[in-house]
Amino acid sequence: MSLRFNRRSLMRGLLGGAGVCVGLPALDTFLNGNGTAYAEGAKLPTRFGTYFWGLGLTDTPTGGTRWVPKTTGAGYEITPELASLKSVKDKVSVFSGFRVIGDGRPNLVHWSGHASILTGIAPAGSTKFDGPTFDTKIADAIGGGTRFKVLDVDASVSRKPVSYSTRTGNSFATSETTPLALYERIFGEGFQDPNSDNWKPDPSIMLRQSVLSAITEQRQSLMANVGKADQVKLDQYFTSLREMENQLAIGLQKPEKCEACVVPPPPKEPHRSASVDVVNANTKAMAKMLAMAMACNQTKVFNFVHTAGSSETYIAGDSKIYHQITHDEPTDAKLGYQPMTSKIAGMVMQAFGDFLVEMDAIKEGDGTLLDHSLIMGFSDTGYAKIHAIENIPMFLAGGANGKHKAGQHIAAKGESVTRISLTAQQLVGAPVGEFGAGGMKTSRPITEVMA
């Protein structure tokens, strides 16, 4: 069974257009004069990613903040906890004041915040989401045509792999949790270097396809007489099977050359520890690999977790973990904020800055990978001390192929976080007109940042 697509379906169906690095060769007549885009104006493929970190950023009891810039609009000033974004400031929009509107549902600590951002629905229970996360919708819309529909990555060195991406609300994706595991997944067995001159179709791929077809033939009888809940699980199984079939089909086609693609050497594994320095080092190493994976057209969508919502990270040698400090540490009378908490928040944000810098380091076409991507950065909470789900820090980074008017600070006190989620979906071209439920239902994206 092979993926059926032709130029027509590319033009019509695959949003984000087809670029220089996709299965079919690009005929010159379709490119515009600069060789940068298809004549109809569709751009090079847009990539999308989510970047999550736990425990928000620091506010103060008197209504102050260590992170929200004082000015709004373009040219916002870099505040202490945003220091790591300085070098990519013009490519990052900052959103402050947005909140979760729970419609009476309790604030489930370290859960309701990002559940609402990702699904648009305030969750009822703290072990599941009440709907699919929107990154899966984006993956369905723009993730086709590459070996992986999406890559899920977790740098946090937690007890179990952390992921907040789900189609069912009940079971979440399985993230790669070490730089080496991520490397193996992308560049290990099954990787076909797009720039290699020795490409030959691999006959074993068709054999593997026949292994899968013996199962898909049974799908109907498997799904018969199955309860609703069980059907959901089997559906997920077959979705995963389909993604494997897609990988195999892509593997049978000669890949187009990707100039920016350079296979990196395998990374060294750091000593296993959940301390901030190690998690940050992981983040940097994994960012490099994710960026190169996208430059080599292995995926267009990713989900990245720096630390989980109830983060267990700590400063090496310290007996208290960051989470405990956010609650325990008193506000310093002179400074007016929690100094240790703010310091660690800055260290955590350093990883986000490093992440974006790695994305920006890859030259692609007439810009960088970051220019052709949109990354939504967000956390589970605003002011962690009180589990606030107001003023949850959120960012949109990257040019989205020119669609994102980046570099602005948008302050909107009391507005729903789903407005940003909706904006993100529209910026990457997902066909979405509204997002969210109840008090968080919105059809108003933040047009100020949309070109």
Added chain:
Amino acid sequence: MATKAGLVCATLAITALLGAATFTTTTPSPVWAQASTPLAPVKVGVRRITETQYRHTIADVFGADIKINARFEPEKREDGLLAVGSSHLSLTASGFEQYFALASSISEQALAEPRRATTVTCAPKDVRKTDEACARQFVGRYGQQLFRRPLSEAETAARLKTASVGTQQSGDFYAGIKLALTSLLMDPDFVFRMETAEADPANPRAYRLDGYSKASRISYLLWDTTPDAELLAAASSGDIHTSAGLHKQLDRLVASPRFEDGARAFFADMLQLDGFDNLIKDPATYPKFNQAIADSAKEQTLKTTIDLLVSKKRDYRDLFSSNETFINRYLASVYKVPYSSSNEWAPYTFSESSERAGILTQVSFLSLFAHPAGSSPTRRGVKVHEIFMCEPTPEPPADVDFSKVQDSSKGTVRGRLLDHMENTGCTACHRRSDPPGLALEHFDGLGQLRTMENGARIDVSADLDGKKFEGAQGLAKYLRDDPKIPACLVRNVYAYGVGRPTDERDEDYIADQTAAFASSGYVLPSLMAQIASSPEFFKPVIPRLASPSAAAKPL
């Protein structure tokens, strides 16, 4: 969702009528079902097999020397048990890749030249061509062992097709059946434990679990592996539905040394020992900690538990007070005792002064439920309630006023926690969850004994529900006398075996089983056999069916 018209038009008329009903927990069919129409089989359970179940199955079916090198999907704990959480899990895309690579590797090994002769008992007429008879025999034999039931003709035919494609392309019969085997190993019927309910011949309007599903349930409960040939035979002959037949199998399984595997898997789940897979400790604070210590701690707890409850058949409650355990050279350094044996593991009895007695003073419990660089009375207390008393602690409220909490970096952890308890938002939960943990404060975040903190002797007195106790020994006595302890074990065995959370409808059943457990002297093997022979253990829960049009959706 299909419309009513769609339902009526569906060919599966009975299932359509059932689809209109809500969850039923009893077996009688809805009143409006037509008396003469037989009930169609229904899948009542789809549970992904765990890593240990996967490994045990492959070892049983192909041999213990097959190497299994893969990353298994993470499990999810629900209601305190992974076995309950597994009923929500499926395969993610990256998980599918891993399992596919693993299935290919297993087939490769099983059909590699030297062991081919044992794996394949028939010989193809021409090794370079397809041989349907031999392939059929191969697929049938392994299909039955892997699917835990005989294959249908359609399932077999699909594999024969795959095998023939493979043989034609490669010119090798064995390459062909290798693909067929991979396909069996990737099939949902292997990766998931499918449980089916059929019409009960004794009461045609009721459902019962079919024989193969019953065989599966008891095999996974008691041996943590796929049903063996004798169990499958008891299922196919119908023996397993009779009381005598069922008891024969239960007695056989409980008496076997393999019962240890089942008990191990159960306790690894109940005691949440999967936390060791990725446990991190801060090397500056606990330099002794490394993966060898983590693995050893887990093994110590399992060895001790099995020895006490299975080999010696002692009273379950002794688990909290017995000072007899097993240690190895690594653990000896954490317990700070000499290791006086040349074997890898040796029995060890802790002295009175060591303050160690019972499972709560083992490195496993103490280090799992603590911080990377410190102890945590709250975490330990919460887990004592959750694991041993089946009392989960609710989430902290979001609106706790932390501004009132004063951080004191002087004094002890206990002192700071008691400060928290002055806070009205915190007291309600903390005065229940913290006391067991406070009694364990003589053990640090790695489980090492320490009696002083910041220059002061650590106070390990605690007060729970009006009862006062002191230290680990005091806590052990408190737990031993608490009736919730055995009741919780009963509940856990039942929930683990049926793969479902329990609720107030199970209260009477659990009370009865707990009484039986008590009269057996709180002996674990009796408890498991007793539960597995009770009708409630096999009662199918008929789900609301998916709409037929959904089932027929094309790929």
Added chain:
Amino acid sequence: MRYSTGTAIAAFVLAAAFPAAASAEWTKTWVVEWNEPAMYYGAKSGVIDPGTDCPKGTNPDIDWVQIMVNAGYTREEATWLRNPANPTRSPVHGQNQMAFRGKDRANVYINPTSTPDPGLTPVSGTTGEGVDLDGNTKNGFTGLGGEKGIDNNFYRTLGCWKTYRGPQRLSSGALQFNDAMRNGSWTTVIVATGKGADPMNDKDVKVGFYMSADKIVKDGNGGVALDYTFRIKPDAKYEALYTARTQNGVIASTAPSDVMLRDPSYSQDLDLLRARISLKMKPDGSLQGYVGGYRAWAPVYKGWVDARGPVIEALTWVQLPGVYYALQRNADFSPTGPAGEKTHISYAMRVDALPAFVMTPDGGKQVTEIASYKASAPPPSKPSATTFTVIDGLVPDRNAKVQAGPTAIILPPTVAPTSAGQ
């Protein structure tokens, strides 16, 4: 030069000191986590910087071309020999021809006196580490705590040599061998027992150093983990027993012992005559101090030769014959009496040890008395073979067309320049 009790009397004292003993009042046990020659480093930073011990820094690098010219080779030959193209030079084992620079092209490694003494800069400082071996506070170094009379001529002789010089735990020689030990190559355990009530001040103390077959376990920071259990392995050679006393937590020998320890060096045997210990029991339970004694110096020299002369000379900037002459010159002890040849030189080893459990050889109980286990030891095994065979300080290349030696032709024939050495 000799201690007041003669050797014979010392032996008697030893025998009397270790009868089948009853259990002691206290026992403390440790595992050695670091041991290195006690070479005091007198500079403030670095590893080879000039300091009070060696004002010019470590021994300087050597102009080998000139050395060969001095030995009678032509400059052209000498330059050619230092060129990697020469067939008698192996990238791994060095330039074998270097050996043949003695009189009549004798092999200077096995015949060091065939070449004049090139000299070896000794330590010129007055601070040194170790133990007072001869009871004479007027000779020797001043210790770190101001103690007078520290006897350590080994340090005086070799302390400026690159391979020995450096701050604690940072000299190249020490690093290499302790790494091997800490990764499981060998284990030494220490047991101390006393009859008194206070271990810190006890007049009747016995100490034993023993081998163990149980490997050292490293902790999460790369150090050695505490509180592991080690079983004594009876060894025919490596065992050291001392009589001592403790004062303010320092264990010091009250009589000399003749002992053998596992040396952290190429020559694995460290046999010390008139050995004495000075070990401090620290508040955190660890043990730190010195074992001093007179060691035979010729095996030390031979150990370096057997580590491949050309390699040692090139890497550690030394002429090996200079080491020979210097050791001979500074040897300060003769086991046969003051008139005898001074075959031994005063020496001290720094020892650091961490708390550990030590068990009897059968593993059954903790050790509570100091006894000798030599009688139950298997015969001594040969040191494990290295991957290469050293003969006369060289590793000959069997496949080479040209072999190094007194009559070796150095320069290639001028007729065919491209076929040289192939």
